[in-house]
């Protein structure tokens with residue numbers, strides 16, 4: 001075991017050290033070699049060192065260099081050194097983070113992280129929190145708490161009786177709602193098509209003047225950080241309207257909620273802390289390894305009622321039992337990496353990373369504009385949408401940038417126009433990475 005772990009560390013170190021020297025996307029021949037990992041089911045044991053060597057020799061070259069400094073696709077964070085180290089150690093611990101009795105260490109670490117996260121993100125300090133896989137499950141968990149609470153107010157116990165015959169709930173979303181919210185609504189039996197869509201403005205923000213009448217059986221799903229533009233729904237107006245009607249406001253803040261750590265960008269979140277629940281990703285802008293998200297609910301009992309379980313072999317406990325706040329029972333100890341990330345960066349380090357990435361996004365936009373290309377969004381955070389002229393040209397340039405390998409950006413269609421998306425979300429991204437990427441983008445586009 002000792003030698004194997006040392007060998008693992010050496011191989012992983014080599015991978016990390018080489019990440020910026022290789023193409024961001026794997027070469028087709030490296031992807032083709034992945035077949036070597038297959039073959040018939042192994043009938044007999046193999047030497048673990050050989051298993052590791054095969055995985056590294058064949059698997060590593062076929063990975064996408066998302067932890068390097070020049071990956072700008074989707075909204076994908078890198079991995080902080082302390083978070084990666086904590087992930088390794090937690091792997092060695094192999095704790096089941098479901099219950100206090102199974103792992104007092106990870107249960108305590110989660111509690112510490114909850115306090116720190118509420119402080120960092122300006123959320124109510126005694127909120128209920130569930131450590132989940134990402135924002136899709138965070139949306140699911142928080143909206144489950146909303147469903148429980150609104151139906152309880154109407155005299156209906158959804159945990160006992162399900163949704164058949166339940167009083168109807170109205171779900172209001174913006175026209176630019178993220179698909180993960182719709183997926184969560186589907187899983188919750190609330191239906192993805194049964195939503196009221198509020199028209200949006202040119203940046204994708206919900207127009208509060210277009211909100212439908214609200215009541216105490218309405219859930220409004222607002223967004224902090226549009227996946228294309230980075231724009232924020234006007235939470236202050238939405239929450240004020242919701243409060244008058246006793247409606248529930250849920251905020252999908254997958255990456256945008258991190259703006260709270262920067263006094264420069266926090267004003268974008270005005271009113272967000274008045275909501276009832278929030279979903280946030282930690283594998284995005286906190287730069288912890290996959291997978292990691294957090295569901296936050298102002299009233300911990302709402303989340304607990306929606307998620308709790310009991311059985312004869314489980315003793316009641318007066319402590320916070322992690323599995324009463326998340327959909328899973330057995331699960332890995334995600335809180336450990338969050339603890340390490342926050343402990344290592346501190347508030348100021350986290351703020352530096354967020355502000356640096358936002359500055360870099362603005363630099364991308366300014367330079368591409370100066371080179372004659374159109375930036376389709378107001379760059380308010382870390383997202384940039386670029387058009388290279390005609391739809392055909394934009395698609396061609398994007399494909400060439402992706403194939404060239406210096407950097408990687410994704411594509412999208414923004415209000416009918418094809419665009420390249422640049423999302424700057426990594427601790428690893430230096431100004432030099434931005435310069436090198438711009439050089440390639442501009443050369444290929446001209």
Ligand SMILES: Cc1ncc(COP(=O)(O)O)c(C=O)c1O
Pocket residue numbers: 074075133134135136137178180181223225226227252253254255281293
């Ligand atoms: C605004 C928003 N919500 C939700 C999600 C889904 O997050 P995850 O893939 O972590 O489930 C994303 C991912 O990009 C997002 O940007």
